[in-house]
Amino acid sequence: SAVISQKPSRDICQRGTSLTIQCQVDSQVTMMFWYRQQPGQSLTLIATANQGSEATYESGFVIDKFPISRPNLTFSTLTVSNMSPEDSSIYLCSYPRAPTETQYFGPGTRLLVL
Amino acid sequence: RKEVEQDPGPFNVPEGATVAFNCTYSNSASQSFFWYRQDCRKEPKLLMSVYSSGNEDGRFTAQLNRASQYISLLIRDSKLSDSATYLCVVMPGGYNKLIFGAGTRLAVHP
Numbered sequence: 001s002a003v004i005s006q007k008p009s010r011d012i013c014q015r016g017t018s019l020t021i022q023c024q025v026d027s028q029v030t031m032m033f034w035y036r037q038q039p040g041q042s043l044t045l046i047a048t049a050n051q052g053s054e055a056t057y058e059s060g061f062v063i064d065k066f067p068i069s070r071p072n073l074t075f076s077t078l079t080v081s082n083m084s085p086e087d088s089s090i091y092l093c094s095y096p097r098a099p100t101e102t103q104y105f106g107p108g109t110r111l112l113v114l
Numbered sequence: 115r116k117e118v119e120q121d122p123g124p125f126n127v128p129e130g131a132t133v134a135f136n137c138t139y140s141n142s143a144s145q146s147f148f149w150y151r152q153d154c155r156k157e158p159k160l161l162m163s164v165y166s167s168g169n170e171d172g173r174f175t176a177q178l179n180r181a182s183q184y185i186s187l188l189i190r191d192s193k194l195s196d197s198a199t200y201l202c203v204v205m206p207g208g209y210n211k212l213i214f215g216a217g218t219r220l221a222v223h224p
Contacts, residue, residue, distance in 0.1 A: 031210060042201060042214040043158065092157055096210045102148050102203070103212060105157040 006093060010110040013083055020079045021109045023093035028073035030096075033103060034066070037090040046091075049076040083113045115140055118215035120202050126221045131192045135218045137185040137202030146205035147178055149187050151198045152217065158201055161187075192222045 003026045013019050023032065032049040046066055047055040055068040069077045080087050090110050094103040120137045127133050139147075147164035162169065164176040164185055175188040185202055202215035 033210075033212075042216045043212075044214075045211060048211075101210070102146065102160055102163065102205065103210065104160070108157050 004093065004095060004104060004106040006091075006106040006109050008109060009107065010112075012112045012114065015084050015113055017083055018079055018081045019083065019111060020077050021091050021093075023076045023078070023106055025074050025095055030073070032070065032076045033094045034068060034076070034078045035092045035094065035105075037092065037108070039088070043092065046078070049078075049093075080111065083111075085113045087111065088113045116216075117141060117213045118202055118204050120215040120218050122216055122218060124219035124221050126223060127192055129192055129194060129222055129224055131222075132188065132190045133192055133220065134189075135187045135200055135202075135220075137187075137215055139183050139185070139202075139204045139213075141204070141206050141213075142180075142183060143207055144183075144204045145207040147176075147185050148203040148205070148212075149174075149176055149185075150201040150203055150214075152201055153198045158214075161200070189220075192220075194222050194224065196220060197222045 005024050007022045034046040035043040037043045045058050046061045047057040049055050049068050049070040051070045051073050065081050067079045090108045092105050092108045094105045096103045118139050149161040150158040151161045152158040162171050164178045166178050168177045173190045177186045199217040199219050201217045204213045
């Protein structure tokens with residue numbers, strides 16, 4: 001399977017600022033996903049990052065808050081905008097090896113908003 | 115009702131014990147099922163897929179009951195290294211979207 005990395009691995013940010021998280025896969029993948037894992041909770045899908053088109057957002061998540069880019073088949077970014085302490089979470093990207101297969105996750109970005 | 119429900123645990127078991135985790139899902143049209151393992155402060159990693167006929171991988175056995183919308187994971191001869199959170203994951207169908215359960219914590223002690 002492809003190697004998937006994320007940057008930064010962690011950050012501490014002030015409320016009202018924005019942070020862009022990068023996700024890099026070392027081979028071309030059709031689909032990439034962004035998840036959030038709040039403290040003590042399981043993973044919740046934020047959006048599907050589609051190459052060449054706008055991301056598809058899940059209920060409760062909007063583009064203005066979580067803009068996503070997918071400029072090519074190996075890279076995606078997620079921006080957490082106008083952050084508040086409630087945005088403190090682990091943000092993970094993932095990809096499936098094939099359209100009907102399950103997903104493999106990056107190491108995550110730990111975000112703390114003060 | 116949550117789409118995927120699990121007993122949060124924790125399950126505290128001695129080494130060598132057999133432990134079973136259960137999971138129920140609400141969408142009867144769900145297509146695929148998985149167990150992931152998540153260690154503390156790490157990303158989830160695929161443990162095994164779950165097939166209708168049941169499947170085994172070493173000490174781990176997964177079962178699926180579509181009629182009851184129920185998935186199980188059995189761990190035999192528990193090791194200290196099995197201590198982790200086990201996530202029940204359902205793919206409703208279509209385009210790879212995954213629905214995660216809240217996870218069941220397992221702590222194996224000497």
